[in-house]
Amino acid sequence: MTRAQGRGTIAIHAGQAPDPVTGAISTPVYYTSTYAQAGPGEHKGFEYSRTHNLTRFALEANLAALEGGAHGLAFASGCATATTILHLLASGDHVIAGDDLYGGTYRLFERVFRQMGIEFTYVDPARGPEAFAREVRERTRLVWVETPTNPMLKLCDIAGVAKAVKAAARGRVLVAVDNTFMTPWFQRPLELGADLVVHSTTKYLNGHADVVGGALVTQDRDLRDRLAFLQNAIGAVPSPMDSFLVLRGTKTLHVRMQRHAENAQRIATWLEERKDVARVIYPGLASHPQHALARAQMHGMGGMISFVLRGDLERARRFLKACQIFVCAESLGGVESLIEHPAIMTHASVPADLRKTLGIEDSLIRISVGIEDVDDLLADLDQAFSASS
Numbered sequence: 001m002t003r004a005q006g007r008g009t010i011a012i013h014a015g016q017a018p019d020p021v022t023g024a025i026s027t028p029v030y031y032t033s034t035y036a037q038a039g040p041g042e043h044k045g046f047e048y049s050r051t052h053n054l055t056r057f058a059l060e061a062n063l064a065a066l067e068g069g070a071h072g073l074a075f076a077s078g079c080a081t082a083t084t085i086l087h088l089l090a091s092g093d094h095v096i097a098g099d100d101l102y103g104g105t106y107r108l109f110e111r112v113f114r115q116m117g118i119e120f121t122y123v124d125p126a127r128g129p130e131a132f133a134r135e136v137r138e139r140t141r142l143v144w145v146e147t148p149t150n151p152m153l154k155l156c157d158i159a160g161v162a163k164a165v166k167a168a169a170r171g172r173v174l175v176a177v178d179n180t181f182m183t184p185w186f187q188r189p190l191e192l193g194a195d196l197v198v199h200s201t202t203k204y205l206n207g208h209a210d211v212v213g214g215a216l217v218t219q220d221r222d223l224r225d226r227l228a229f230l231q232n233a234i235g236a237v238p239s240p241m242d243s244f245l246v247l248r249g250t251k252t253l254h255v256r257m258q259r260h261a262e263n264a265q266r267i268a269t270w271l272e273e274r275k276d277v278a279r280v281i282y283p284g285l286a287s288h289p290q291h292a293l294a295r296a297q298m299h300g301m302g303g304m305i306s307f308v309l310r311g312d313l314e315r316a317r318r319f320l321k322a323c324q325i326f327v328c329a330e331s332l333g334g335v336e337s338l339i340e341h342p343a344i345m346t347h348a349s350v351p352a353d354l355r356k357t358l359g360i361e362d363s364l365i366r367i368s369v370g371i372e373d374v375d376d377l378l379a380d381l382d383q384a385f386s387a388s389s
């Protein structure tokens, strides 16, 4: 039996081998739309780049290996990935989703797929697996969760939910987990019973804030074939260059994630002791209501922190403007630290009353902790607290 490789080795080598023609170590960027055929139908397995592109194939194989799955498919964005998966469903089908979704996913469900006759029910993931199982109907086909959620960092018990909904639906439901926040370095949903892992590769997997992309991974060959058909039919594929850049990013995933999490743990602990802060939400803090689940389900706590600043919306605005290293921007997961205001920025498309129910207050701030020197990050936050008070 061959020894199983570590994920750091997988990150660097899976899906990649020196180019057979030249020996190039880096995966060539196959910038071509079409491929020459010796005669009609006489080709080398490559016809057209939406369907066949070796740079994208290398990325797909790499991501599949990282998630511990058999098959990966890459897309032009996280939203394009979700769109493709939702096309497995037909009008009248039902989806159960976590209630604190990425704003763009919520918008896609409510404003695009609801109009096409798909029904959605939202469940607070912190209420546990039975809360999901109770919502299963005859036409429930898909369960969609993020964990930790964005921006409230609520956890979903993946193994528990997969088991409970599959029992309630007698197997005919797919469980999809958006693993963007954790990456396979810290959480592997397929090992916990999920059928599909979904990513916005825009975030940690690429990690350098220079690509918009998405991907999914599954173990199931039949499901992969249905999704590969949709990937090609809908056509929301990533470009060769974007595929190359994400592949370059995954080579350092393990090193980056370790540093993101170390820095975030330091900052969360520091924030918890500040009188300017009413509440800090980070799965790695003992004060997180699901800290025990975080330790059981995740291999690390990630780089995302949310906190409630003492003061009103104006103070929150001043705080964000005063930051110098933390850049005020949407998105997350890059090497540079970002800070944002969910109610005004990323979650503005969530209706105000729902934001309130979810706890997205006017003084809630979300930070994506980068991999800079942590003392510089602490000093930046410190001066922003003073400047805004």
Ligand SMILES: *Cc1c(COP(=O)(O)O)cnc(C)c1O
Residues within 6 Å of the ligand: 077, 078, 079, 080, 102, 104, 105, 146, 150, 178, 180, 181, 199, 200, 201, 202, 203, 212, 213, 214
């Ligand atoms: C960004 C994000 C998405 C959407 O991905 P895009 O690449 O922006 O389309 C989906 N889920 C989560 C958790 C995200 O952070």
